[in-house]
Amino acid sequence: MQLLDSPPSPELDRIIRIALRVFEAPIALVSLIDCDRQWFKSRIGLDVAETPRDISFCTHAVEADEMLIVQNADSDERFFQNPLVTGAPYIKFYAGQPLRSIDGIPLGTLCVMDRNPRDFKDDDKKALEDLAILAEHFLHNIESQIRLQRVRKAHQRTEEMYSLIVEKASVGLAVISSDGIWLEMNSRLSEMLASPPESLIGEYVAPFIDSRDEFAKELFFDRLFGEIPSSPIETRMIRLDGISVWVQISLTRFDSSGEGDGSVVMAVTDIDDRKRNEIELETLQRDLERRVAERTIQLEDAISSLEFEASQRRNAELLTISEKERFRATLENATDAFIEVNSFGLIRMWNRSAERIFGWKEEEVLGRELASFIIPPSLRHVHFEAFSASFSTKQWRFQGKRIEVQAQRRSGQIFPVEMTLGVTQLDGEYLVNVFLQDITKRKEDEKRIRTAARRIKTITDNLPALIAYLDEKEIYQFHNRQHEVLFGKSADYFISRHLKEVFGPGFYRMAESSVRNVLAGAYQSIEIELDLSRGPRWFVVDLVPDYSFEDELVDKNTVIGFYMLATDSTDRKQREQRLSHIASHDFLTGLPNRRSFNEKLKQVLAITDQNSLEFAIVFIDLDDFKKVNDNYGHEFGDELLREFARCAKEAFRSSDFIARLAGDEFVAVIENIAKNRQEVDRIVARLRSKLKCEVRLPSGLSEISASIGIAISTGNVSSSDILQAADAAMYRAKQLGKNQTVYAD
Structure with missing residues (x-):
């Protein structure tokens, strides 16, 4: 949240001044917990700006995640040796309420302190909670402002990316006002209209729509000023030089100001080449239909003539039948070019599609060499070699296959075609039928x-x-x-x-x-x-x-x-895992904390109740740990706790769960145990062995021991009952002379 080491906050200062007056205390603080220190965002009555975390009262409140009340630090075993109690500022009384982030992560506390012991009643606790809520609101406001700044930066990047996309778009884009005036446009649209944007902005759109497209123009303005359906409009727009270009226009209404200004985004796609090709194809189609009709009449006349002559000459009848069969074969492939050549490579038949594709009329090519009309000069020698070899061997390698080759139009243009070959024999003569499809578009x-x-x-x-x-x-x-x-x-x-x-x-x-x-x-x-x-x-x-x-x-x-x-x-x-680990583990030993233990115990109870399994709770308390702190100092005491945690993790099984509850109290869950105690006894024996042999002790301290209480579940039991049973067994172990293990009844 970027709060550590930030300047004082007048809002928090006012809150702690109120706290001083309400509780009549000499010291009030808003503390923030860091990794190894607590830093005071707001303070009154204390000269220092921060203290080490390991001696801070506030750390206990944050880790417990609830209000901490210390009425007399001299009689509290957690704090009576604390340097903040034994030395300046001589704290005797402490009350602190944890402060959390918007996401519930502990940040620090709002606390009041006194140099004299005192009581703290329920009304006082409620007042402290209310003041802490005010402080949390201030911290939440700062957190919200930081998040808002991040959102604004992301929004700014999005707008910059949008501007770049619009400017680099392959289609023309513009914004039109509600009364039909250009407001904005990208460079692609200005290129289409052959005019710089600055000469178009502020002008009406209407003069740029070709008046010859009256229906499209009327439809455009109906959509501009009324409801806008999703279908695009095809029309012509007039460039500044007077040239008309075909375009496709799509309109989308949007409210850029939030006040219903009715602006419209217009997307313009250049379809001039496609549209002109469509017009040309329509013209060719009408011409083709006319030619088909004429040719059909000619063929019908020819058929009538052949049928009349068939009654007189048998040979003419056979020829007519052959012509009809060849005509039907050609008619089935009328959309492709159909060419028939004889063994000398001379053209015998050339249909209308061949005229359209290659540009040569039928009368110009009949009886002439095929290669000189449709085969590019660079490929003609290959054609002659293959053609001669096929007729000499009577092996038609490409018969019935579709192959792609290069062909040539009358204009000299080289273009790709798909070729299908067929070979027929008529009256002892081999004829080659060629179907050619223009695949340029494909x-x-x-x-x-x-x-x-x-x-x-x-x-x-x-x-x-x-x-x-x-x-x-x-x-x-x-x-x-x-x-x-x-x-x-x-x-x-x-x-x-x-x-x-x-x-x-x-x-x-x-x-x-x-x-x-x-x-x-x-x-x-x-x-x-x-x-x-x-x-x-x-x-x-x-x-x-x-x-x-x-x-x-x-x-x-x-x-x-x-x-x-x-x-x-x-x-x-x-990041999430690190935060989760901090919230669920003890800072000093690295073991799971009380919260993690409670969650684990609930899980184990649910599993064992359902499957009728047994488990054990092992409650461990180091013997005479307070004397160790008194004689050798808290630094050695902390190191001893860390050493114990290491030994415990090695002594217990990898499937077992061990946690630090508080101070020198530890608790473990041992699952899947047999009905006897042998497995639990072996684990406890390993732990005692490691404490005796592996823990480094200063001179004057012969050994470190632990009193252990064990409770084994024998059926449905609550978490509080079994934990209390293990705790009571531990206290009986201490009464028996310490360094003892006692099972709960």
């Missing part, structure tokens, strides 16, 4: 798709996250470069591998249910720890279903795969 679309895929790959490769697409069988179809960096594998490793094979069975067990849900159509977000070569890392994994929107043969609600985005959350997770 090739351009494939190129655009490859370019878009390459751009998407570049973007995802440079994002600091794992991004992948998997099909309905959980097989990798796409991944970004972060996979290769994180797993240390090549790009080829991931394609066609199963999710479980890439991440391992441990990850898959944790994520399997979420994968099933996303394949059922539900968005999923989970947090999982991965064991990587560089160490364990936490990730937030988002799974988004992918539906079959483009496949008309598949139900639109069918999930055909899912997208995966995994973001590294290790730093945040470690």
Whole structure:
């Protein structure tokens, strides 16, 4: 919260002045607890700005997480040797209420002190709680201000990114006022209109809409001033030089000021090339239909003539039948170019689609060499060699296959075609039928798709996250470069591998249910720890279903795969774990504290009640620990507590739970014990052995011992009952002469 070592706060000063008057005490403080010190944000009656944490009263209040009242420090075994009691400022009375952050994390205390012992009644406690709430409100306000500053910075970054995206957008973008005036526009739109933005801002939009598109113009202004549906408008806009360009316009209303100004965002896409191609195709289509109709009439006349001649000449009848069959074969492929050549490579038939695709009329090519009209000069020698070899061997290598080759239009333009060859024999003569489809548009679309895929790959490769697409069988179809960096594998490793094979069975067990849900159509977000070569890392994994929107043969609600985005959350997770450890463990020994022990005991009781298992509570109190502190000082006493904690962790089993309750009192939970006491006795024996042999003692101190009370559960029992039973057994052990172990009845 950035409060430590900050200047004094007038608000907190007022609160502690009120505390001084209310409690008639000479000292009042607002303390904040750091790792090794307590620092006073506000103080009256005390000269120092901070004290070590290990001697502070406030540390006890924060760790207990409740109000701490010390009516006479001289008679309190926790504080009677404290340097703040035996020396300046000679504290005898202390009352402190913990202060917490917005998230409930202990920060410090509001406390009052006196140099004389005194009573502290319930009304006094309530007054101290009320003043602490006021202090907490002030601290919460500071915390909220810090969070607000972070949000504002994030908002500023978002606005900067938005401005960059708008300026670099491939479509024209503009903001229009409610009365139809340009307010803002990006450089792409100004390029479309062939005019700098400063000459357009403030002008009306209406003059830029081509008046020839009256319906589109009326529709545009209906949507601008009325309700705005989602469908775009296709119209022509007039550039500053008078040239009209076809565009597609989408309008979206928004309230930029919060006062209902009715501004509209206009997105403009340049479709001039596509629109002009559509107009040209419509013209060609009408011409084609006219030619089809004329040719149909001609063919019908020819058929009538052939049918009339068939009654007189048999040979003419056979020829007519052949012509009809060839005509029907050609008619079935009328959308493709159809060309028929004989064994010399001379053109025998050339349909209307061939005229449209290659630009040569039928009468210009019939009876002439095929290669000179449609094959590029650089490929003609290859054509002649293959053509001659096929007719000489009567082996047609490409018959019935679709192959892609280069062809040439009358204009000299080289373009790709898909070719299908067929060979027929008629009256002893081999004829080659060629179907050719112009695939220029398909090739351009494939190129655009490859370019878009390459751009998407570049973007995802440079994002600091794992991004992948998997099909309905959980097989990798796409991944970004972060996979290769994180797993240390090549790009080829991931394609066609199963999710479980890439991440391992441990990850898959944790994520399997979420994968099933996303394949059922539900968005999923989970947090999982991965064991990587560089160490364990936490990730937030988002799974988004992918539906079959483009496949008309598949139900639109069918999930055909899912997208995966995994973001590294290790730093945040470690911060949370550190805070959790601080809140649940004793600062001096590193063992779990009283709160952790109570939670553990509740869990053990729930399990044992359900499964009829037995467990033991071991209550440990170091003998004569107060004398050790008196004779050798608190520093050695603290070291002795740490040594005891180390010995206890080594003596107890790894499955056992040991915690420090307070002072020199420790308690352990031993689960899954047999009905006899042998396992518990062995653990206690190990502990006593380690205390006798492994604890380093100063001269004059022969040994350190402990009184131990043990309670074994024999059925349904409450946590307070079994803990009290173990505590009572420990006190009986002390009465028996200390260094004893007593089982509860």
